[in-house]
Amino acid sequence: MTSSPFSAAPIELEAAGGVPARLLPLDQRSCASLAAGIVAMEPWSVMNYPADKLAAFLASPDAGAARYAVSVKDKQSGVVSVRNPWLKGPYLELLALLPAAQNQGIGSSIMAWFESAGLKHGARNLWVCASSFNARALRFYERHGFARAATLPGLVADGYDEILLRKFPL
Numbered sequence: 001m002t003s004s005p006f007s008a009a010p011i012e013l014e015a016a017g018g019v020p021a022r023l024l025p026l027d028q029r030s031c032a033s034l035a036a037g038i039v040a041m042e043p044w045s046v047m048n049y050p051a052d053k054l055a056a057f058l059a060s061p062d063a064g065a066a067r068y069a070v071s072v073k074d075k076q077s078g079v080v081s082v083r084n085p086w087l088k089g090p091y092l093e094l095l096a097l098l099p100a101a102q103n104q105g106i107g108s109s110i111m112a113w114f115e116s117a118g119l120k121h122g123a124r125n126l127w128v129c130a131s132s133f134n135a136r137a138l139r140f141y142e143r144h145g146f147a148r149a150a151t152l153p154g155l156v157a158d159g160y161d162e163i164l165l166r167k168f169p170l
Helices: 028-039 051-059 106-120 135-143
Strands: 021-025 065-072 075-083 091-097 126-131 147-153 161-167
Touching (some): 065 106, 075 106, 091 106, 106 126, 135 147
Parallel strands (some): 091 126
Antiparallel strands (some): 021 065, 075 091, 126 161, 147 161
16 A cells, blocks of 8 residues: 555545535544534444543544544534554544434445545555444445444443444455
8 A cells, every 4th residue: 555545634525415525634622522412323322432532532643543524514514534554455433424414425425435545545445343233334334335344342332242344345
């Protein structure tokens, strides 16, 4: 792989369903409010994931990850975090859209960008993970060509399994 295609530079997403969206560098000042909205949704609410823990994760400097705020109509509407490189390709470690931004094709636009950027830079694999009880997320990733690769017990929280999914785009 050459240099990472995932940096904190702003990214214009293909408008899906006519909804323009952008990925912007994640501003540490917005981490707490975004985290509070995210943990109120499944799967985080099911696992009773603390907002302060998610906010700390989002705000922590990490040279191996690019973190973005999802902006829809100039309103922060979610978060994306990509770890790269990771097992011969990028790992979409977090994709969370707040309810107002869901079901508008924005997630699909993010997945198209993720795959395109990874492939453009020689990725052999693309990776995502979802909670085993999160049937909606699993269907979403499978619809985008990802296949279940492994079950990871207790990865995010004790008593819960995460499903690692892989897309082998070659």
